[in-house]
Amino acid sequence: MIRFVTTNAGKYREASALLAAHGIEVEHFELLLPEVQADAIEDVAAYSMKVLAEEADFDFLVDDSGFFVDALKGFPGVYSSYVFRTIGIAGVLSLLEVVDKRQARFETVMGLRLGGETHMFRGVCRGTVTREARGLGGFGFDPIFVPDGQEKTFGEMSLEEKNAVSHRASAARQVAEFLKGR
Amino acid sequence: MIRFVTTNAGKYREASALLAAHGIEVEHFELLLPEVQADAIEDVAAYSMKVLAEEADFDFLVDDSGFFVDALKGFPGVYSSYVFRTIGIAGVLSLLEVVDKRQARFETVMGLRLGGETHMFRGVCRGTVTREARGLGGFGFDPIFVPDGQEKTFGEMSLEEKNAVSHRASAARQVAEFLKGR
Numbered sequence: 256m257i258r259f260v261t262t263n264a265g266k267y268r269e270a271s272a273l274l275a276a277h278g279i280e281v282e283h284f285e286l287l288l289p290e291v292q293a294d295a296i297e298d299v300a301a302y303s304m305k306v307l308a309e310e311a312d313f314d315f316l317v318d319d320s321g322f323f324v325d326a327l328k329g330f331p332g333v334y335s336s337y338v339f340r341t342i343g344i345a346g347v348l349s350l351l352e353v354v355d356k357r358q359a360r361f362e363t364v365m366g367l368r369l370g371g372e373t374h375m376f377r378g379v380c381r382g383t384v385t386r387e388a389r390g391l392g393g394f395g396f397d398p399i400f401v402p403d404g405q406e407k408t409f410g411e412m413s414l415e416e417k418n419a420v421s422h423r424a425s426a427a428r429q430v431a432e433f434l435k436g437r
Numbered sequence: 438m439i440r441f442v443t444t445n446a447g448k449y450r451e452a453s454a455l456l457a458a459h460g461i462e463v464e465h466f467e468l469l470l471p472e473v474q475a476d477a478i479e480d481v482a483a484y485s486m487k488v489l490a491e492e493a494d495f496d497f498l499v500d501d502s503g504f505f506v507d508a509l510k511g512f513p514g515v516y517s518s519y520v521f522r523t524i525g526i527a528g529v530l531s532l533l534e535v536v537d538k539r540q541a542r543f544e545t546v547m548g549l550r551l552g553g554e555t556h557m558f559r560g561v562c563r564g565t566v567t568r569e570a571r572g573l574g575g576f577g578f579d580p581i582f583v584p585d586g587q588e589k590t591f592g593e594m595s596l597e598e599k600n601a602v603s604h605r606a607s608a609a610r611q612v613a614e615f616l617k618g619r
Contacts, residue, residue: 289484292472292519302471330523334516337474341512346532350524 257367258284258315260307263336265394266318269423270365272414277431281316288317292333296321297375299333300366308368316430320363320423322396324384326356331396339395344388348399357383359400361409361422365430374433378425393417439549440466440497442489445518447576448500451605452547454596459613463498470499474515478503479557481515482548490550498612499548502604504578506566507540508533513578521577526570530581539565541582543591543604547612556615560607575599 259281261267267283274281291302300319307315323329327350331338338347351357360381367374381403388398390410398410402420409417418424441463443449449465456463473484482501489497505511509532513520520529533539545560563585570580572592580592584602591599600606 290474292474292481292516294519299474327528328523330520330528332519332523334474334519337476337514337516338512341510341514342532346509346512349532349534350528352531 256314257281257369258313260284260286260288260315260317262287263318263394266320266423269414269418269421270316270318270427273418273424273427274431276418277428277435279431279434284315290319290333294329294332296333296362296364297377300364300375301373304366304368304373308371308373311368314367314369316368317366318363318423318426319366320361322400323360323362324351325358325360326351326354335395344396344399347384347396348387351384357385359384361400363422363426365426367430367433369434369437376426376429376433378422378427378429380420380422380425438496439463439551440495442466442468442470442497442499444469445500445576448502448605451596451600451603452498452500452609455600455606455609456613458600459610459617461613461616466497472501472515476511476514478515478544478546479559482546482557483555486548486550486555490553490555493550496549496551498550500545500605500608501548502543502545504582505542505544506533507542508536508538517577526578526581529566529578530569533566539567541566543582545604545608547608549612549615551616551619558608558611558615560604560609560611562602562604562607 288303290299293299296319321332322335323332363378365376382401385399389408390398393409398408400409470485472481475481478501503514504517505514542563547558549556564583567581571590572580575591582591
């Protein structure tokens with residue numbers, strides 16, 4: 256059994272459903288890992304995994320994610336959780352108030368520790384930032400993000416709808432394919 | 438000789454002058470320490486020190502600082518450097534555009550590792566956020582911060598003027614007093 260290490264209930268809810276759909280069961284392991292300050296989520300995930308691997312003799316999966324707004328040079332990026340808790344959705348919308356370039360992306364890196372080896376899987380979902388928040392689903396900046404080719408924000412989607420197109424779905428699919436190939 | 442560990446030339450410039458004024462010489466040790474994601478700079482400093490202490494058998498000093506805006510729940514806080522590099526001064530001013538509550542503070546925590554023991558010293562400088570950037574001195578958010586009781590921004594001050602009133606000066610003074618007491 257692989258332990259999914261996170262304190263974020265929303266992440267676990269999405270990832271466990273995604274992996275279960277591929278026949279992979281994970282167990283929620285609620286542990287706050289040290290997250291390093293870095294510009295790329297790969298670096299954050301790699302560092303957390305290194306620290307945990309020094310202590311843990313079991314297989315585990317971590318999920319580091321971020322919301323990157325092109326016009327803001329990638330802000331809030333790896334610090335999305337902190338930015339959400341401080342200036343919030345209103346703050347990000349205000350930074351974009353006179354900005355027409357609305358492109359953004361969500362990124363997830365899933366880091367898998369299996370039998371002492373480390374593997375990384377990256378999922379990206381591109382889209383645009385809305386002018387106002389819509390919907391109460393998902394978590395974080397989901398209510399202001401519409402994936403390319405969609406009309407609803409992540410916040411307006413059901414778990415199933417979001418899981419059909421999200422960055423986390425893409426990373427989880429790669430994890431599942433890798434595990435099936437072993 | 439104590440090594441001052443930072444990749445930030447501005448920090449070293451200020452801190453070395455401050456400590457020299459108290460008769461304490463430090464050597465610039467340019468090393469990028471892992472900085473953990475945390476809300477309080479004490480936690481960031483403590484983590485960096487722990488990691489370095491595992492490797493280093495010499496005495497060292499680290500300086501973790503942040504700019505905390507009251508109306509933004511402390512944002513940008515410990516992530517000031519990242520926020521400066523992304524949304525920048527213009528971004529922070531725009532978040533405060535319709536905000537009348539302008540109180541903010543700079544905080545520095547200096548962490549001293551001496552003979553295998555760890556000591557922390559905290560300096561705070563309270564003030565207000567200006568409506569526009571003024572001055573080219575200092576670094577980071579200095580051009581939009583006026584310390585209480587002053588008229589110039591940190592950006593408009595000379596190194597000596599800033600060092601007379603800054604958060605870093607307060608922390609350095611405590612470090613110096615501690616070292617003299619040994």
